[in-house]
Structures are given as structure tokens and as C-alpha cells.
Amino acid sequence: MKPAPDIIISDMSQMKPTPRPVGALRADFPALAQKVNGRPVAYLDSAASAQKPQAVIDAMTKVMTEHYANVHRGVYTFGAKTSAAYESAREKTARFLNAASEKQIVFTRNATEAINLVAATWGETFLQAGDEIILTELEHHANIVPWHMLRVRKGVVIKVVPVRADGALDMQAFESLLSSKTKLLAVTHMSNALGTVNPVADMIAKAHAAGAKVLVDGSQAVVHLNVDVQALDADFYVFTGHKLYGPSGIGVLYGKADILAAMPPYQGGGEMIEDVTFERVTYKEPPYRFEAGTPAIVEAIGLGAAIDWLNGIDKDAALAHEAKLLAEAEEKLRAIDGVRIFSTAPERASILSFELTGVHPHDMATVFDQMGLCVRAGHHCAQPLMRKLGVTATVRASFALYNSMEDVERLAEAILKAKRLFE
Ligand SMILES: *Cc1c(COP(=O)(O)O)cnc(C)c1O
Numbered sequence: 001m002k003p004a005p006d007i008i009i010s011d012m013s014q015m016k017p018t019p020r021p022v023g024a025l026r027a028d029f030p031a032l033a034q035k036v037n038g039r040p041v042a043y044l045d046s047a048a049s050a051q052k053p054q055a056v057i058d059a060m061t062k063v064m065t066e067h068y069a070n071v072h073r074g075v076y077t078f079g080a081k082t083s084a085a086y087e088s089a090r091e092k093t094a095r096f097l098n099a100a101s102e103k104q105i106v107f108t109r110n111a112t113e114a115i116n117l118v119a120a121t122w123g124e125t126f127l128q129a130g131d132e133i134i135l136t137e138l139e140h141h142a143n144i145v146p147w148h149m150l151r152v153r154k155g156v157v158i159k160v161v162p163v164r165a166d167g168a169l170d171m172q173a174f175e176s177l178l179s180s181k182t183k184l185l186a187v188t189h190m191s192n193a194l195g196t197v198n199p200v201a202d203m204i205a206k207a208h209a210a211g212a213k214v215l216v217d218g219s220q221a222v223v224h225l226n227v228d229v230q231a232l233d234a235d236f237y238v239f240t241g242h243k244l245y246g247p248s249g250i251g252v253l254y255g256k257a258d259i260l261a262a263m264p265p266y267q268g269g270g271e272m273i274e275d276v277t278f279e280r281v282t283y284k285e286p287p288y289r290f291e292a293g294t295p296a297i298v299e300a301i302g303l304g305a306a307i308d309w310l311n312g313i314d315k316d317a318a319l320a321h322e323a324k325l326l327a328e329a330e331e332k333l334r335a336i337d338g339v340r341i342f343s344t345a346p347e348r349a350s351i352l353s354f355e356l357t358g359v360h361p362h363d364m365a366t367v368f369d370q371m372g373l374c375v376r377a378g379h380h381c382a383q384p385l386m387r388k389l390g391v392t393a394t395v396r397a398s399f400a401l402y403n404s405m406e407d408v409e410r411l412a413e414a415i416l417k418a419k420r421l422f423e
Pocket of ligand 1: 220
């Protein structure tokens with residue numbers, strides 16, 4: 001007699017749903033069904049801001065139609081429900097970054113405010129005149145200007161890691177800038193202007209060995225890489241909601257627990273206090289100490305929905321899809337006479353910065369718009385980098401998981417059209 005087969009009862013609650021194929025994701029974004037100047041929109045400006053899936057729009061509508069109230073105040077049902085949804089967005093964000101605790105997630109207005117918060121609290125408290133901050137030539141203005149303002153206020157010294165001709169950082173120069181005077185490295189994980197992915201794990205280890213703290217600007221990286229703040233050992237990691245398929249008006253500051261606990265508040269007001277008299281105020285623990293006033297409630301919930309949506313897709317397949325689009329676009333653009341590509345670092349993702357000799361980037365973008373293509377022409381909030389490249393502006397096509405090979409083909413077509421018009 002044969003033994004009875006083992007009966008395997010799978011626990012469905014432990015199983016992840018089968019991820020949806022990448023090609024089907026575009027349909028989740030209602031704006032991408034629109035036409036621009038008679039053509040279906042080819043949205044190639046996600047590095048500036050991404051389109052929103054219906055799930056994000058629905059989550060934001062739901063809170064406002066079903067149980068909207070202020071958070072952390074009302075004991076009534078609406079307040080409790082909205083507070084729970086807001087705090088659940090914080091937990092989702094913590095898991096998304098692999099933070100050890102949701103208490104390490106501070107909601108801000110955007111990445112810019114997250115960096116300003118660190119400069120104004122940690123920077124003001126722990127940096128002295130003569131202390132050195134290392135930035136890189138790849139930084140967005142959001143990771144330059146707050147440090148410049150701190151320099152004006154406190155006399156800290158800013159050192160800059162140069163970028164090589166291929167768009168990668170000069171790592172030898174970085175190491176030679178590190179010294180016992182270095183107190184902070186503030187570096188982008190991925191360049192918004194070129195797509196260069198920086199070796200931040202290695203840079204963090206070296207900065208820590210010199211005794212410095214590290215702030216990583218992850219505004220682009222969270223969209224195009226898998227980020228683990230504990231594996232990186234980042235002291236601060238910031239990103240912005242609207243580039244991660246979430247709404248604008250919400251950003252994230254992750255910080256190590258002991259560092260956040262030692263930082264004074266950023267702004268003063270409601271929600272961030274323990275006790276207030278006219279003589280003395282005591283403050284809450286992080287993250288609430290840093291969230292003065294009514295926060296971006298609906299937007300935080302929208303960000304949580306964007307993270308849920310991302311958790312429901314096969315992110316690795318989506319990233320592979322983006323890499324394929326980038327490679328194909330590069331190949332097509334290289335074949336066009338007069339195109340100069342600036343995105344050439346060995347490690348890069350999803351962004352293609354270029355120019356067409358003799359044609360101003362803004363003229364190109366205007367021609368592109370007539371053909372239903374959205375690209376960015378400008379300095380990409382990275383004027384020091386543009387100066388280094390010897391240009392005032394570039395054209396930037398950036399790819400997201402909802403883009404298709406057809407979008408890439410239309411990009412090449414549009415460049416050929418601009419060439420015919422202007423040459
Ligand atoms: C977009 C971006 C920022 C700023 O984001 P905001 O939402 O404008 O604060 C900062 N750094 C990088 C690398 C970016 O791409």
C-alpha cells in the first residue's frame with residue numbers, strides 16, 4: 001500500500017500576491033491615457049516628478065470622503081481613523097527603507113525640507129567654525145544651498161568632490177578630502193541630472209572611518225534602486241514623495257535613533273511639545289519633535305499608498321525594464337549625428353542627459369511638446385554640474401516603470417525632427 005501523500009496546507013496570509021507584469025502597469029496611471037497635442041502622452045520627465053497610480057489618488061480621496069480629521073488630537077472616530085492611517089504610512093515608509101523603527105521616520109514637506117531640517121538642527125548644534133562638510137559636484141541645489149547657508153551662519157568649510165569627465169565621482173579625490181576635520185558627507189545616492197549612481201556604501205564606510213556623519217539624498221535612488229538604510233549604515237537618508245509615484249507636499253527624513261534624539265526641534269508649534277508654559281517648553285521624542293503643526297495628512301497617506309502599490313509589483317522586473325529602456329535609448333541616440341550624451345558613468349540608471357549640437361535644449365523641448373513628448377530642458381537644479389560640463393542646460397529624458405519601447409522610439413523620432421528643423 002502506498003503511503004498517503006502529505007497534505008500541505010499553505011498559509012495564504014504569508015504568501016505574497018503574484019506580481020503583475022510590468023507592461024500592465026501603465027494602465028494604473030490615468031494621466032498616461034491622456035493626449036498631448038493630438039498624440040498619446042510620452043511622459044519622459046519622471047525624474048522631475050512622477051505620474052500617480054489610481055491607487056494613490058483613491059487613497060487620498062478616501063480619507064477626505066470617508067473620515068477626514070486632524071491627527072493625534074480628536075478622540076472621536078474620524079480622528080482615530082485618520083491618525084491610524086497617517087501612522088500606518090510612517091510604518092510603511094520605515095519598512096520601505098528597512099529602518100529599524102518607524103520612530104526614525106520624520107515626515108517633512110519634501111527632500112528639500114528634510115535637508116534643511118538637518119542643517120538647521122544637527123548642523124547648528126554640532127558643527128563649529130572650521131568644521132568641514134564634503135559635498136559633490138553631482139548634488140542637486142537642495143543638497144548645496146542649505147549647507148551654504150550654514151556656512152554663512154557658522155563658518156563651516158565646504159569641500160567638493162569633483163566629477164570625472166564620464167559623470168562618475170572622482171573617488172581618489174574624495175578620499176583625499178577626508179580628514180579629522182570632516183564632520184559631514186552630504187551626497188546624492190543617484191544624480192538627478194546624469195543618472196550616475198554613487199558608491200554610497202563605500203563612501204559612508206570611509207566617512208565613518210574619518211569620524212564624519214553621512215547624509216544621503218535618496219530622492220532619485222528610492223525610485224530606481226532597492227534601498228536599505230541599515231545595510232548602508234546611513235546616518236540620514238532623505239527622499240521626496242512626488243518622485244516615488246506619491247503626491248507632492250510630503251517628504252521623508254530617516255535618521256539614526258541616537259542622532260535624532262540628540263537634535264533640537266526644527267520649528268516650534270503644536271504637536272511637537274510635551275508641555276508648554278510661558279516660562280518653559282518641553283519637547284516630544286522623535287519623530288514628533290520635528291513635525292510642528294498640522295502635518296500633510298492626506299499626502300502622507302498618499303505616500304503610504306504609493307509604497308503599497310510598489311510592494312504589489314515585481315520591483316526587480318520593473319527595474320530591469322527601466323534598464324532596458326535606458327540602454328535602448330542610448331543606442332538610438334548614439335546613432336544620431338550631433339547628439340552628445342552626458343550620462344556615461346559606469347554605474348547609472350534611468351536618466352539620459354544629452355544635447356544636440358547647435359540646438360538650444362529649450363527649443364528641443366518645445367518641438368518635443370508638439371509631438372506629445374514631455375522631457376526636461378534646463379539645468380536640473382544642478383548649476384555647478386552644468387558649469388563643469390561646460391553647458392548651461394541639457395535635455396533630460398528620464399524613464400519610469402510605466403514607460404515603453406514606443407516612448408523610446410518617439411524620443412529618437414523627435415530628435416531627428418528637431419535636427420531637420422534647426423540644422
Ligand atoms: C528632486 C530632487 C531633490 C529635491 O526634491 P524636492 O521634492 O524638490 O524637495 C533633491 N535631490 C535630488 C537628487 C532630486 O532629484
